[in-house]
Amino acid sequence: MDWSPDLRKLWKLPEDRLLVEQLRLLYGNVGVSVIPAILLALLLVYALQNDVNYRALMLWCPAVILSKLYAAFDARKRLAGVIAPAQARKLVVNLVVMHAVDGVAWGALAWVALGSTTTTGSIMVLAVLTGILGSSMSLLAPVLPAFFSFSLAVILLATSWLWLSGDSAYRALSLTGLLYAVSLVGQARNSNVAALAAIRLRFENLDLIRAAEDARRTAEYANLAKTKFLAAASHDLRQPIHAQGLFLDVLAHSGLSKHQSDVLNSAQSAWQASSDMLDALLDFSRIEAGVVQPCPLPFDLQGLLNKVENDLAPLxxxxxxxxxxxxxxxxxxxxxxxxxxxxxxxxxxxxxxTAHGGVLVACRRRAQHVQVEVWDTGVGIAAADQQDIFREFHQLGNPERDRNKGLGLGLAIVQGLSTAMNLELSLSSRPGKGSVFRFVLPLTELASPLQAPGLLGTLPKDLRVLVIDDDEAVCSGMVRLLESWGCQCQAASSVKDAIAAARVCAPSIIISDYRLREQQTGAQVISALRAAAGMNLPALIITGDTAPERLREASASGDPLLHKPVKPEQLYQALMRLVV
Known part of the structure; x- marks a missing residue:
């Protein structure tokens, strides 16, 4: 017969997973009570035995010891295995029966010893039974039915002997024992409620932790998916835009009419806008990839301020x-x-x-540092939004995603670079009043003025360049641009083609795309060509990848790295650095 449903209804047992923890708590308590109980039983036999009760005590003591040993064995077995929630209610039934037997064994002490020992012995028996009941409250309270079965057996056997003895004092003690049992039941219930509340709290915390972990994993998966998507989209967009820029530069150096030049300028402006957006994606990807390595050197801050003003003041x-x-x-x-x-x-x-007013860039000396400040009289930023604006792709006041307002990466890049350089970045702003962004730089006494970029001379006329790219348009545009600079060019789309071309005419410099067909990389092609040539040929890697792992791989090659779309002047300067 399965009594567990009735037991659950009678004692209002908690849900199964909570009940499992209550059982484990009780089983854990059993072990600590075994040795003291055995020693106490032996001590009682030694102190109470006489000719009248010797045989009864000799039967009682093994019964108590066997009961405790079995309880310990059962507890150890349960704790060593897994307690299934579906098994929990049956285990409660087992505990009720087992501890009822243990309670009968201890309660029988009153019938064995009280009528056959001295007054001192009787006091000892009553004190032991009282103590046993008190200790059982703390040990068995996690599972109330087990405590009730044990205490009921002890108290019924003990008080029944006291009442049936006919002695008025003993009868008074039996009533006192009942009152004591009632108080223990109340304490046991309070202890059970506290233990159950602690277990519930632990499960709630675990649920919160699991929910937080699930949310973290979901966010990580979403971020990874976003990164992969952006990397793929950026790479696929960079290829045609890179080729477009090369062809536009070739076209700019051909004879054009005034109307054609105006159209070309508009096309170059559109290309520049697309290039700037892709550069923002690249900057953000480089920060995420951890390939931004600051190289601090002394420089004149005013030169940098002038350069930024010259570029951005027209806007x-x-x-x-x-x-x-x-x-x-x-x-x-x-x-x-x-x-x-x-x-x-x-x-x-x-x-x-900023729609009205202006922008001010100022510097303030602070001991051994200078604080660079960018003030504006723009829309301002509410305090609640001042952390969010540094998130990638987050823009305030641009629900229509106007491309003239950028991609929402500018401040994310600023924060990432500030972290990489250990710059102290701060913001003060009031809605409708404008904002001021501040970052702090260390001062130094040694000057090394910042040089404006420019072309670094003239390429050698006999420069032989091997261009490796599996995109036909990009390869064609690169060859035409290099030939317009007076270079001798060969083109290849794989390692095999590149080695074959190098055997026909040994290159003096290699320009390779990073990601090629058949899972090959530019670094592998360059390594193979160097091995075939038996010399360390100068090489330049160009990539449209923005995936963090790809950026780390390309940076690890040790060769100079340019990112598509490459501006012609960037390519020219990179070649000059390699041949000088």
Missing amino acids: ADAKGLVYRSRETSVTVDSDASLVEMVLRNLVSNAIRY
Whole structure:
């Protein structure tokens, strides 16, 4: 007969997973009570035995010891295995029966010893039974039915002997024992409620942890999917835009009419806008990939401010804004190119979100540091949004995703670069009043003025270039551009073709796309060509990949790395550095 459903209804047992934890708690308590109980039983036999009760005590003591040993054996077996929730209620029934037997064994002590021992012995028996009941409350309270069965057996046997003895004092003690049992039941219930609350809290915490872990995994998967999508989309977009830029530059150096030149300028402006957006994606991907390695050197801060103003002031003028940068004579120790990216993104952001007034770039000395500040009179940022604006692709006030407001990566790039350079970045803003972004740079006394980029001379006329790219349009555009610079060019789309071309005419320099067909990389092609030539040929890798792992792989090759779409002047300077 299965009594477990009735038992559950009678005792209002909790749900199975909570009941399992209650059982494990009780089983854990059993072990600590075995040795004290056995020693106590032996001590009682030693102290209470006489000619009258010797045989009864000799039967009682093994019964108590066997009961405790079986309880310990059962507890150890249950704890060593897995307690299934579906098994929990049956185990409660087992515990009720087992501890009822144990209670009968202890309660029988009253019938064995009280009528056949001294007054001192009787006091000892009553004290032991009282203590046994008290200790059982703390040991068995996690599963109330087990405690009730044990205490009921003990108290019924003990009080029945006291009442049936006919002695008024003993009868008073029996009533006192009943009152004591009632108080223990109340304490046991309170203890059970506290233990159950602790178990529930633990499960709630585990559920919260699991939910948080699931949310974290979901966010990581989403972020990974986003990164992979952006990398794939960026690579596929960079290929045609890169080829377009090469062809436009070739076209710019051919004889064009005034109308054709105007159309070409418009096409180049559209190409530049697309290139700038892809560059923002690339900058963000480089930060995510961890390949941004600051190279701090002393440089004149004013030169950098002038460069940014020359590039971005026309954007402010076009919107009718006043652009000002205060003069400074400080020299700072940092990575000039990365600081320029930070400042350029902050100023571009200020111009983009300012409709009236202006933008001010200022510097303030602070002991051994200088604080660079970018002020604007734009829309301002509410305090609740001041953390969110540094998230990638997050834009305020641009629900229609106007491309003139960028991709929402500028401030994410600023924060990423600030972290990479250990710059202290801060923001103060009031809605409708404007904003000020600040970052701090270390001062130094050694000057090394920042040089504006420019062409670094003239390429050798006999420069033989091997171009490796599996995209026909890109390869054709690269060859035509290089030939317009006076280079002798060969083209290949794989390792096999490249080695064959190199045997016909040994190249003096290699330009290779990073990701080729058949899972080959530009680094592998360059390595194979160097091995075939028996010399360390200078090489340049060009990639449209923005996946963090691809960026790390390409950077690890050790060869100079350019990112599509490559501006012709960037390519020219990279070639000059390789041949000088």
